[in-house]
Amino acid sequence: MRGWWRLGKWTVLIMFLHIIAILIFTKGFLLTRTELPHSSNCSDLSESPCLSSSSCWTKPVVDRLIIIVLDALRFDFVAPSSFFEQKHPWMDKLKVLQRVALEKPSSAKIFKAVADPPTTSLQRLKGLTTGALPTFIDVGNSFGAPAIVEDNFINQLIQNGKRVVMMGDDTWTQLFPNHFNKSYPYPSFNVKDLDTVDNGCIEHLLPSLDEQDWDVLIAHFLGVDHAGHIYGVDSTPMIEKLEQYNAILEKVIEVLQKQSGPGKLHENTLLLVMGDHGQTLNGDHGGGSAEEVETSIFAMSFKDLPSVPSEFDSSSCKLQANNNICISSIQQLDFAVTVSSLLGVPFPFGSIGRVNPELYALAVGTWNLEDNEMGKAQDQIKLEEWMQNYVNVLCINSWQVKRYIDVYSALSVIGFSSEDIFHISDLYAKAEENWLYTKNLLLYKNESYNASLPDLKRQIVAYFNFLSYVAELARSKWTEFNLKMMGTGIGIMLLSLYIHFLAIKKVNKSYGVSLLSSKGSGISFGLMFASFIVVIRACSLLSNSFILGEGKVANFLLATTGIITLRYSFIKKEMLLEATIFLLSTFILRIAIEAGLSKQAATSQFLNVSSAWMLGISISQPVWTYMAETVPILALIILGYFLYKAISSCCCWGIPEYVIMGTILCYLLIALHWATESNVLDLALLLKGIEKNYIPRTIYAIGLIQLSLLAFVLLFSNKETSNYKGSLFVKMIPILSACSSTVIILLGKQGPLVALGSIVAGYCIMRLEGIEQHTVDGAPGISILDPLPIVQWNLLAVCLFFATGHWCAFDGLRYGAAFIGFDEFILVRQAILLAIDTFGFSHILSVFGLPLFVACPSLFNQTGRSRSVSSMKLFRILMMYGLITATTATATILCVAVQRRHLMVWGLFAPKFVFDVVGLILTDVLIFWAFIYYF
Amino acid sequence: MKKEKSSQSTISSSQVFLTHVCCGLVLAVGFWVAHNVYSINLVSDPSNTLCWIWASELPVVILLFSCFRQKQEKCSYLKAIAQGLLGLPAGALLNALGALALGAPIGLQYLEKTLNWSLLMSLFTFVPAASVYGSSWKDWHRIFACTKPNGSLDFMLCLPAHGAVIGAWFGAWPMPLDWERPWQDWPICVSYGAVAGYVVGMVGSFGVSLMRGGQKQLKAE
Numbered sequence A: 001m002r003g004w005w006r007l008g009k010w011t012v013l014i015m016f017l018h019i020i021a022i023l024i025f026t027k028g029f030l031l032t033r034t035e036l037p038h039s040s041n042c043s044d045l046s047e048s049p050c051l052s053s054s055s056c057w058t059k060p061v062v063d064r065l066i067i068i069v070l071d072a073l074r075f076d077f078v079a080p081s082s083f084f085e086q087k088h089p090w091m092d093k094l095k096v097l098q099r100v101a102l103e104k105p106s107s108a109k110i111f112k113a114v115a116d117p118p119t120t121s122l123q124r125l126k127g128l129t130t131g132a133l134p135t136f137i138d139v140g141n142s143f144g145a146p147a148i149v150e151d152n153f154i155n156q157l158i159q160n161g162k163r164v165v166m167m168g169d170d171t172w173t174q175l176f177p178n179h180f181n182k183s184y185p186y187p188s189f190n191v192k193d194l195d196t197v198d199n200g201c202i203e204h205l206l207p208s209l210d211e212q213d214w215d216v217l218i219a220h221f222l223g224v225d226h227a228g229h230i231y232g233v234d235s236t237p238m239i240e241k242l243e244q245y246n247a248i249l250e251k252v253i254e255v256l257q258k259q260s261g262p263g264k265l266h267e268n269t270l271l272l273v274m275g276d277h278g279q280t281l282n283g284d285h286g287g288g289s290a291e292e293v294e295t296s297i298f299a300m301s302f303k304d305l306p307s308v309p310s311e312f313d314s315s316s317c318k319l320q321a322n323n324n325i326c327i328s329s330i331q332q333l334d335f336a337v338t339v340s341s342l343l344g345v346p347f348p349f350g351s352i353g354r355v356n357p358e359l360y361a362l363a364v365g366t367w368n369l370e371d372n373e374m375g376k377a378q379d380q381i382k383l384e385e386w387m388q389n390y391v392n393v394l395c396i397n398s399w400q401v402k403r404y405i406d407v408y409s410a411l412s413v414i415g416f417s418s419e420d421i422f423h424i425s426d427l428y429a430k431a432e433e434n435w436l437y438t439k440n441l442l443l444y445k446n447e448s449y450n451a452s453l454p455d456l457k458r459q460i461v462a463y464f465n466f467l468s469y470v471a472e473l474a475r476s477k478w479t480e481f482n483l484k485m486m487g488t489g490i491g492i493m494l495l496s497l498y499i500h501f502l503a504i505k506k507v508n509k510s511y512g513v514s515l516l517s518s519k520g521s522g523i524s525f526g527l528m529f530a531s532f533i534v535v536i537r538a539c540s541l542l543s544n545s546f547i548l549g550e551g552k553v554a555n556f557l558l559a560t561t562g563i564i565t566l567r568y569s570f571i572k573k574e575m576l577l578e579a580t581i582f583l584l585s586t587f588i589l590r591i592a593i594e595a596g597l598s599k600q601a602a603t604s605q606f607l608n609v610s611s612a613w614m615l616g617i618s619i620s621q622p623v624w625t626y627m628a629e630t631v632p633i634l635a636l637i638i639l640g641y642f643l644y645k646a647i648s649s650c651c652c653w654g655i656p657e658y659v660i661m662g663t664i665l666c667y668l669l670i671a672l673h674w675a676t677e678s679n680v681l682d683l684a685l686l687l688k689g690i691e692k693n694y695i696p697r698t699i700y701a702i703g704l705i706q707l708s709l710l711a712f713v714l715l716f717s718n719k720e721t722s723n724y725k726g727s728l729f730v731k732m733i734p735i736l737s738a739c740s741s742t743v744i745i746l747l748g749k750q751g752p753l754v755a756l757g758s759i760v761a762g763y764c765i766m767r768l769e770g771i772e773q774h775t776v777d778g779a780p781g782i783s784i785l786d787p788l789p790i791v792q793w794n795l796l797a798v799c800l801f802f803a804t805g806h807w808c809a810f811d812g813l814r815y816g817a818a819f820i821g822f823d824e825f826i827l828v829r830q831a832i833l834l835a836i837d838t839f840g841f842s843h844i845l846s847v848f849g850l851p852l853f854v855a856c857p858s859l860f861n862q863t864g865r866s867r868s869v870s871s872m873k874l875f876r877i878l879m880m881y882g883l884i885t886a887t888t889a890t891a892t893i894l895c896v897a898v899q900r901r902h903l904m905v906w907g908l909f910a911p912k913f914v915f916d917v918v919g920l921i922l923t924d925v926l927i928f929w930a931f932i933y934y935f
Numbered sequence B: 001m002k003k004e005k006s007s008q009s010t011i012s013s014s015q016v017f018l019t020h021v022c023c024g025l026v027l028a029v030g031f032w033v034a035h036n037v038y039s040i041n042l043v044s045d046p047s048n049t050l051c052w053i054w055a056s057e058l059p060v061v062i063l064l065f066s067c068f069r070q071k072q073e074k075c076s077y078l079k080a081i082a083q084g085l086l087g088l089p090a091g092a093l094l095n096a097l098g099a100l101a102l103g104a105p106i107g108l109q110y111l112e113k114t115l116n117w118s119l120l121m122s123l124f125t126f127v128p129a130a131s132v133y134g135s136s137w138k139d140w141h142r143i144f145a146c147t148k149p150n151g152s153l154d155f156m157l158c159l160p161a162h163g164a165v166i167g168a169w170f171g172a173w174p175m176p177l178d179w180e181r182p183w184q185d186w187p188i189c190v191s192y193g194a195v196a197g198y199v200v201g202m203v204g205s206f207g208v209s210l211m212r213g214g215q216k217q218l219k220a221e
Helices: A004-027 A043-048 A095-103 A122-131 A153-159 A171-175 A197-209 A222-231 A236-258 A333-345 A357-371 A373-377 A381-412 A416-441 A449-478 A485-511 A525-540 A542-550 A550-572 A576-603 A623-648 A654-677 A694-716 A724-747 A750-768 A771-777 A787-803 A815-819 A827-848 A853-861 A865-898 A905-934 B002-006 B011-035 B046-066 B079-103 B108-133 B137-145 B153-172 B190-220
Strands: A032-034 A064-070 A107-116 A136-138 A162-168 A182-186 A214-219 A269-274 A294-301 A316-320 A323-331
Touching: A004 A485, A004 A865, A004 A905, A064 A162, A064 A236, A064 A333, A095 A107, A095 A294, A095 A323, A107 A333, A107 A357, A122 A171, A122 A333, A136 A550, A153 A162, A153 A333, A162 A171, A162 A197, A171 A214, A182 A197, A197 A214, A197 A236, A197 A550, A222 A236, A236 A269, A269 A333, A294 A357, A294 A542, A323 A333, A323 A357, A333 A357, A357 A381, A373 A724, A381 A416, A381 A449, A449 B079, A525 A550, A525 A787, A542 A550, A542 A623, A542 A905, A550 A576, A550 A750, A550 A787, A550 B079, A550 B137, A576 A750, A576 A787, A576 B079, A623 A654, A623 A724, A623 A750, A654 A694, A654 A724, A694 A724, A694 A905, A724 A827, A724 A905, A750 A787, A750 A827, A750 A853, A787 A815, A787 A827, A787 A853, A787 A865, A815 A827, A827 A905, A853 A865, A865 A905, B011 B046, B011 B153, B011 B190, B046 B079, B046 B108, B046 B190, B079 B108, B108 B137, B108 B153, B108 B190, B137 B153, B153 B190
Parallel strands: A032 A136, A064 A214, A064 A269, A107 A323, A162 A182, A162 A214
Antiparallel strands: A107 A294, A269 A294, A316 A323
């Protein structure tokens, strides 16, 4: 046991360092927010100190709302070119918006809308509708599906009986699967298609304007976004798109103006033309640069309205064609709450925005005018009236935000700090103190108007202070990376790599072998080549394209090492067959990886893989279905036969033998399970009595029993076997077989084939191990371990991960695997099954299979070596494997930190980071277990 | 004459220079003619361009390297040419298999491109050695497996061949990038890499022959 600890302390130390580094880095990088399931109701308002109106929270001031979303609408597409230093060809194309804003400054206005990163459409739509700041990981109970579970403004509309019509980008229907009365979704993932979504929108938009069956209409155009991605902003397709939009908007405004008279359909309609985010000149978006976050909202109501008091006016004006055109600014955060207040629905529960005074003013006058017709003459009275309404809306707004903050900090795992909470409460209390006084003013408003004006202004300022502080706090918590923490994490990670390296070196020294080569003269080619492969793989992670094609890259490198070993076997003139088989198996792996890639392409918005290599094999042919049914079962039988041979040939006795027998039984059960599922053999009738879930459950149970038996053996047998390598082999086979049955049934029919393939490839790697060494040394001396086979084994594990149909994204998880054997969802149980499926081959089996390189050569060339040498060798192998995994994970972390403002940071880099980090910690834990088990 | 008999593999650096310059020139002229006469290039029509280049390079390489054939008493000039011609498809097969193992696209529409590319690669790697050494396994083993060339001739065969293969390997790296440039398709950038590596190999081989020539002169003095 002491011997174990002498080596094992290194693994514990390294694991500890990795966990610390990852935790610190993650805290700085992956911003998390807890989604709350609460939602606001009309009746909630009675808890607030504010004045309640006859209807719901606020008095509805707009009857119908038209939201036209132009994806990736840059601010300078809308704003007049006079606002910018230089005029570019893509400016001033949406002329109709500028013209209307110029002609009717009180009822139409252009806003500069500032979005919050991440500026990807999905996150922005989430932000726009919930009024919150979506982060990369919104911790909630949506397991894979992107549907919004938080309270949002669409949800409020439905709850309050408004009818919503949607057309365009199908992201909306993913986010709100059952919310729309009518929807005309069009697929959004084909970036090269500029027109399908837009034409679909146009087809339905204009006819819908004359319909009466909706209250809110959403039309989402994608052409500008796609044109940007493909051609960039400064391109003809982009300008054509903008001109097309201009024509459509002209028509829409014309129709609305025609219908805007009293009693007509669009008497009380508000038109919003807005972008969800901006884009850079190359058409990228996702990050937080000014070009990406600055988009625009054009709002237009069809009435003449009072102007906002100058204190709350954020607009900047420029002289244009002898007229002043003013552009205000709005935070995208404020959108949901402002629109909710205009439509008179409760504000979304999680919104932290504030009702924007200017956007509110654009529409609010409509009921003002009706209410007191004689007030028309007096601007001052109108203004005061407006402010009284606005101050009450703000009161509701502040109360709602305070309620959210309170509930959030009570329920969330990582809430706000108590200091911040105290400051928020303080600001809110100050605003409330004033409110009691202001409320009286509002209740008895017959008093002189002029006197109350300063009080109202003070009240508004107090609410503004509170709301802006909350927004600022939320921003710092949910949208900004903490660079210091990220740097610390990277530093610790690098330190752990150094310690890892030191550990390997020290163990080598204690056994009197230098790391570099047996003669200590220079670095061996194998080590150099192995490090080259690891480094080039690490560098490849810097680019999103290589992350996307990571399986292919790993396979490319694996094949390269295969070619190199083939060369060595030519030099040695031996084991040519093994080297060739190894290359062949990489080729087969590569086909499997490409099949996985084509599956990924179907769902990924970034990937376009032509599945051209499939030579037109139609799966429906009976021969193929027959093959697909029988081949996996055949492979299973071959695997079982291998195990049987292992029992009979090896000196297995006692419990290990029973464990292996159990696995063979499992294989039979799996074969039976698949046979009952298939249509070819009508076994289903035969086993009608047995529910289909029993077999998988039995297999899980047998697997658990096997593992506990092995643990039992480990604890209670202290037999020192003379042949250490033999005992290693005896230990390795049972644990591999015990794990394999569960992994195989989770992976489905590809499982046994992949297992066979990895056994063949592993055998070849093991046989070819040290082939380079012999040539360098001339005669086989003390065979120090060549790192190349370990690198190959690692690459093979990576390839297996991709070949089994996984990829580093959350939609790459095979959710179906979590429900093999179970029908109902229990988070922990299903998560464990999913983890076993995802990391089964690539991590669990490959780490436990590592002793192959120590145990097996002895079976082929019987050179007796002492126990200490081979245990040192095993230690080195495990440590080296860990080092390679850690190097890759460190590279991922570095790349993620470097690319944190990249377009695809949330789409690609962050999922890759999560997978690598989880994989690294899992590898550490498994190596630790392997230590306990094998030593 | 006496010297040539004693050690046939010895060739002067001027011969090396001439051979490489011829190969390089024909390659360059091939590209030039393809671009200006047939108005095709690697990007617009990869398979035809590759086909034209290997077809124009083939006679030059075989005729030139057959002059350096080993065991001249046993092996006639014509036989060396025949060996070179036989080496072409054999080398192409090996190159194609290597490329497929490394991830070249499979599929009928890529067949022509892969074929032409591997013929060109074969011309860079196998054909010269086939012309010179024929089927002498020992020599092949020495040059390509052990990488222990001895003599300028071996270097002349070994360095450009390895250069072409390594160049092609590096040339494959830009392929997965999402730049959406036409030259990222198989086998365009790989061919560029191979040609670049080949040229570097030729320069290296000439440098080695110069150095060895200098050393020999020193020794002779």
